[in-house]
Amino acid sequence: MKMIKAIVRPNKVDEVKTALEKLQISGMTVTEVRGHGKQKGHTAIYRGQEYNVSLLPKMEIEVVVSDSITDEAIKAIIESARTGEIGDGRVFVLPVDESYRIRTGEKTVS
């Protein structure tokens, strides 16, 4: 199993979700986050005064998928979240050794 963490533009969440659902991936966690990557924020001007916008609002989507569809899922996320501009985000892939269903205690091993 793999955990895929994708940091995407806020307006891209629905598109990513739809793309993952097409792969029968329906369970996911979506979190509002703020941060910066290569962008390192930018300078904005309001009423003649400059101010630094260092942490940009993004959405973090977490899904855990079986190894067999990991590549497809990553591809789906990248294609649906891409605009081609700086600030499109990142996808991280982490190994997951095991998981448990809290209600039943059922264990799933990678």
Added chain:
Amino acid sequence: MSEPHAMQVAPREEPRGTRQAYLETARRELVVASERGEGGRQALKQYSHRMDAMVQQLFAEAGGPALQPVGVYALGGYGRRALCLHSDIDLLVLFAGPIRDADERFLHAFLNPLWDLGLTVGHQVREVQDGSRLDSDNPEFLLALTDARAVAGDATLIDRFLERSDSARISTRTVDALKTLIAERHARFNTTLYQLEPDVKEAPGALRDLFGAQTIAKLTDPALLGQGGSGLRALEDAEEFLLRVRSILHLETARHHNILTHELQERAAERLGYVGTTARQRVERLMGDYFRHARAVDRSLRWALRAAPVLIGPNLVKAADGIRFVDARQAVERPETWLAAFQVAIDAGCSVSDDALGHIQQHAGRFAPEAFFPTAAHRDALLHFLKPRLGLYERLSEMHDVGLLGQMFPEFRGISSRVVRDFYHKYTVDEHTLLTIRNLERLIEAGPERERFARLLAEVDAPELLVLALLLHDVGKSRDDEHVPESTRLARQMSERLQLDEASRGAVDFLISHHLQMSLVAFRRDTEDPEIVRQFAGLVGVEDRLKMLCLMTLADVEAVSLEMLTAWKEELLWRLYVDTYNHLTLAYGDEVIDSPSILADVIDGRPSDLNAAEVEEFLEGLPRRYLQLFSRDAVYKHVRVARDLTRDPVQAWLERTRGEWELTVVTGDQPFLFSNISGVLSSFGMDILRGFAFTKPNGLVVDMFHFSDQERFLELNDGGEAELVRALRDVVAGRTNVAARLKGREEGIFRRRSLGFAPVVHCDNDSSRRYTIVEVVAENALGLLYRISRAMSDSGCDVDLVLIETEGQRAIDVFHLTRNGAKLTAAEQQALIANVQRALEGRS
């Protein structure tokens, strides 16, 4: 007691003798009662009735009814029907209109016979219009008015007389005057009621104190004396005792004498039937009763002085449990006065009392919506009430709970306790709606985390329209289908009923019909895409609507549930606001009216005296923003005046709207034009609040300034408007030097300079294709705009477009400049910034 009756009509040749006989009969009745020690309330009431009949007869004989409407009113003790044997007859003669010779003759014919009868008449003669000056009247007269009672003639004039005054203020002044008079009177008696020879009218604990307590209760809370002090029964007993004693004093001395001397104590004790083997024993018993009653009066007066609610508005007092109606019976018949109870509750930082809410709840259903705001003044008061302040949510909730809100706004009734199930909303629709208003009012005391939004709220021109829009934004949820169009339709009904002006209706309509739009764009669109921002800016059009929509979105999202509005969403919303604001203020110069599709509406709707070509010619080249700032009527007016520029090159006029003045100037461009116009306004002491200037490529200029006339020059001078326009023409034509006009005022300003925040001058060559944009944020001061724009012109710049904003003490001005038809170079920008800085510091 027999009912009052008309005096027997005497033969015309002997009216005086008949009147004398009638008066003697009436007095005889009171004398007999007083001799028996029974000259109390009933006897005095009977005597007052007899006097009424005689006054009515004299009024008829004097020809009163044949003249203009006139009314005769009994005041003071006579008004209270407690007229003693030798009391003054206090009368108010009130005329409907100005008093003329015929009225003077009537007065003589009416009053002379009273004097001829040997009565002491205290009379006041007034016209109804004098009611407007009642506030400055003497306190004794105000007090006497509280007991005014119609005796003859037109009984309605007193209401018209009092309606002309500020009733709350008069009542407050009356109570204050009464308190002062009581303190002064008590001081004359060393502030003790235990007088060996008491004055039964004036002494502490005597009749004046009793009437004083009753007057305080009458003006503040009619139930007051039953809730504390000695209680109503003890007061009634005291009044009866004191009146009986007073009647005996008048009888024994045959004059207006109220001091219960040792000698008269014996006479009084005897007439009142006190038993005892010696006169001293009888007197001691009499005086024992006197002091008992005086203590009762004193206790009640102290209670009234201590516990009387504070008069706080017309028929309204602030009591321990909140705002109450003084006269609830009167209040329930006048629904247009109810809102004032909630208004003063907000002002006083308290709630409306359960008692008042109960009355409203019981009667609200009887009235149609229009009954709550029947006049323009009531409608203005409603809008004033809706200004966001702490307490507004609580008061609106009270109004909703007792059914008043739904009665005033029938559109709101449909969402009362309405449940709409979705994934997000956690409250009923009505409560969600009211919570949006609470969220808005909480911005007023928001901490640093919400300061940026709080400042937006302070900057909105008419925040009451935002609250009105919030109140109605979800009323369409009374139906199960798409709610926004239905909310918009219902809100239009309400706007119609409130008779909102066109601009206000437009703002409310816009906010409700687009209330979901900003959250959609902020949270679900790529706001880093300039095209998304451009489209959104096109939707909102102008900054004030952007600010209102931003605040509406914030308040609406937050009212969905406790978790819905996160700091993350606030940031997204703010970023969209800033990007859109920058687009509206910095990029609008590039978006000009240049296509038939933009012109079509304006051309199609033109009045018959304008042809399509001249409308098109006038508009082409102006920024599109022009059409969003001016109503269609204003646009057509500009087209018309532009025709006349060949005949008169400066077209300028003043209008007054919502307490502010508005100067519009249509003319041809020339160097220093903008600074000259703003300089003329400043030379008259005008504080420029908002405005904009548009210059077309062909040199046509349309400028508009909103300003406040702090020195009331235009208000106090009949020809003030013409003088200001004349000065403007002279300056523009070069006949007068504006710098000379301003010199004295500017010196004063720089002497009084405050050390506020440092001014910001920022040049931007990126936001517009055509212009260098200069934003100036500085502490507002008279002539500021003149100095900045003059420095720009001195630097060789053409001032083509200007946006002027004043937010509190902060002036925010955005100038679109060119120099020799091009943007400024980096060096020119540096020089310009230095010049403007010098002008701001008064060094230029």
